[in-house]
Amino acid sequence: MVTTVSQKTNSTVLKTVPMTQVELLKYYRDMLLIRRFEERSGQLYGMGLIAGFCHLYIGQEAVVVGIQAVLQPQDTVITAYRDHGHMLACDMDPKGVMAELTGRIGGYSKGKGGSMHMFSREKNFFGGHGIVGAQVPLGTGLAFAHKYRADGGICTIYMGDGAVNQGQVYEAFNMAALWKLPALYIIENNGYSMGTSIARHAAGQHLYERGIAYGIPGEEVDGMDVLAVKAAAEKAVQYVRETNSPMILEIKTYRYRGHSMSDPAKYRTKEEVDNMRQNFDPIERAKALLISEFSVAEETFSSIEKEIKEIVLESVEFAQTSPEPEASELMTDILINP
């Protein structure tokens, strides 16, 4: 639960983070793209065009947009299965993401991965992993490779609050600290490990402290404020890159939808969700700030909305017209022929 956030838009962050209108508008746009894309994903799921597990990112957009804003092209990114937002924030093509959701050949994994398993070598996005916590050692291995090659890159490893109780997360923390690996661990704390609230799943509520035993510094961040996320990310990324050491950011956020499409979310009240939507929504807060601090006109917002609508529509059309994979695809990509 996010309780520490001011109900008003927080312009103090703006004063401490040098920010131009162009930058903030970009974050606004990137968050809105994720929001609209996910809303359409939910609709397509309801229509039966997307199947299986589908975990929407709605409400959490400021997290990935704020973090990705400060990464360099050589940096790598890995996450778990609530991954659509991360892919869009990594500049992956919405058409390829949506077509993977519908299981088509034009999808990022040719229809073999689905919602939870997409990758882009070109964009340094390493998935898309379905086993809670497994992406943490994997990402630590990506960080190991950055160090091995001395390419100056860092790996940003996203996990949910549910992942922090997996043993392998601490195995990874230990090695990252011991070997000084450039790994930035992002805990997206949306308050619920599926249907189990943090109060019921975590001993000690401060997840940013989970690296203390390994000497890994951590910080708590308001994840409903894209500028707060960006500011924290800037410092954290600089620390990881310059010291070649891991760091943890616990980013307090909230998902408006259920854990997956099949979750009616009966473990929380409607009032709780409504309060978050109405008073803490990251997109509305960014918009309010753009109006109050930069006097951005309503036409600008409507033209962004229009642009995004077109991108999402285009992705939906592609995802419905791209063919399903042929039977000849079934037995390919199992092994690489040497």
Added chain:
Amino acid sequence: MTLETSTITVREALRDAMAEEMRKDPLIFLMGEEVAEYQGAYKVSQGLLEEFGTKRVIDTPITEHGFAGLGVGAAFAGLKPIVEFMTFNFGMQAIDQIINSAAKTLYMSGGQMGCPIVFRGPNGAAKRVGAQHSQCYASWYAHCPGLKVIAPYDASDAKGLLKAAIRDPNPVIFLENEMLYGQAFPAPTGEDEVIPIGKARIVRSGKDVTITTFSLMVGVALQAAEQLASEGIDVEVIDLRTIRPLDEQTILQSVMKTNRLVTLEEGWGFAGIGSEISSLVMEQAFDYLDAPVKRVVGTDVPMPYAESLVKLTIPQVEWVIDAVKQVCYR
């Protein structure tokens, strides 16, 4: 053509394979428990730290799930890790990363995410080390698409197949055997003696009955064959060498010649390698069989400690002789 050979132990063969490949390719590194300063829990990595340094020969904490996952991530990034498990029993901690991450990601990514990694270490029973340290993982890993599974017997195969495993762009499970580490065999000295993955070897040719086996049990099969020869039964022994992909043709051709088959493995029989081979032969060479296939397997119990009980658990030469006589109706 005759190869230049020298007699080396399996332990030295494995070390030489790694050293030769590491000299050629700076992306290859070795990680695992006690592989560096201790020189390997079973001394397989002797001398590698001195030659390649701490960047490429890395002692890990005891953290199998973690370092297996870290290795897979490094392989996704294009490095070529050799991950040593002190034994494959401990590798069971890491089986999620091996199967869900290493084996499946190429497919799940539509071919984007290759994983050039070798998981190696001793597999199966050593001498009276109890139930948790004595298990054969051949059928566990061979079950899974996306993996290659190798289990060599002699020094030549250990070297040539480990080199092939390291060069392979896919995840490879390389099952060694502690009881073989100290055994010496002739092996080629050339640096390019790579043995192809997926090819079985007929280690003894015969006309009356075929035995398929792998790893330490090749020696047991050869001893049984010697004794049976003195009783007038001519046994063909196939060392599978690679479990996945299985060299089906070599098995089928042999069975079509001998018309009788005994499978031999140290692991449990249920859903084991012998079961798989029995199915293969039933499906593709049924009409060639003159007797039902007989499986010789480890007894269906956790490995006991007492020597008297161990002998009743691990396949013995006499068990193989009995099985061969059964399929020969002798």
